[in-house]
Amino acid sequence: MPNDMNQHPTARLMLLAFRKFEKQLLDELGKVGFPDVTLSDLNVLRHLDPEGLRATILAEHAGLTKQAVGQIAKGLEKKAYVRITADAEDGRAKSIVYTKRGRVLIERAIHVVRDIERHYEVALGKHGYQALRASLLTLLASGDAP
Amino acid sequence: MPNDMNQHPTARLMLLAFRKFEKQLLDELGKVGFPDVTLSDLNVLRHLDPEGLRATILAEHAGLTKQAVGQIAKGLEKKAYVRITADAEDGRAKSIVYTKRGRVLIERAIHVVRDIERHYEVALGKHGYQALRASLLTLLASGDAP
DNA sequence: CTTTAATGGTAAATATACTTTACTATTAAG
């Protein structure tokens, strides 16, 4: 609907595109039986592996503090997407493992993300889509110093 | 530092690039005397014009609810970037006008954003940069239906 | 005119997604 999009700073376009993606993903997951999941949940879940991961490792992978991961993991446990168990090898550590429901969610989410990205490819062309990813990666890698 | 960036979904790359931009912009504004401004502040401020704008209009332009704009405007008033005055033509309405300090901030911010975007151009090439913007606009305009 | 509906705005509570500060428990290193 807004036709004045082109006057937005590039960074805001990125934010808006991200939010659109977020909405599409969560809407779609809501429709297939996962109405209670958030994007942060997914951003943590997608780093889990079948053997279970420690919160600290998870925090590094997800780019969050361990406290944030602790909170999200607690929420995921309440929603029955993960189990939090004591680590066998380290009495301080805990292992976060997905439940069956959690595994199904991850698979679904990956699928939906892939679908959305395929739509990106259709909209931009395969080459255009790869160029978009490459450009974003370049900007993320480029030095911060002004 | 992270070398596994390429495994992130495209939308997350957008979010990360946005956050990097946000940090650069706010850091730079902090250095030149505006340490108390937030990105939301700027997103509201940049829509103001010299004659003043009503909150509802501002909300539409900024893509926010009028309540959100009300809160942000109140904050901007406290920081002396805007004045909020009763509208002469409509007893319900209020007009939001920038102060001198507000005008200076806007100019500075626009300048810094332009600088950052010039760095984008350097990193991606002029053509690559335009392609990035065009791609984002295409994704934002494309239909939501799955 | 006057009743009603729409509009401009405010208030308060809630939500999300974190961070900061401060702490405990456990393990590892000396």
Place this chain on the structure above:
DNA sequence: CTTAATAGTAAAGTATATTTACCATTAAAG
């Protein structure tokens, strides 16, 4: 064994909004 590092927790705070509910004023309908 004592100290330092590491894994995690707890509580509060920050930022950025939204939802729900409301009031005041203006515009429209009769």
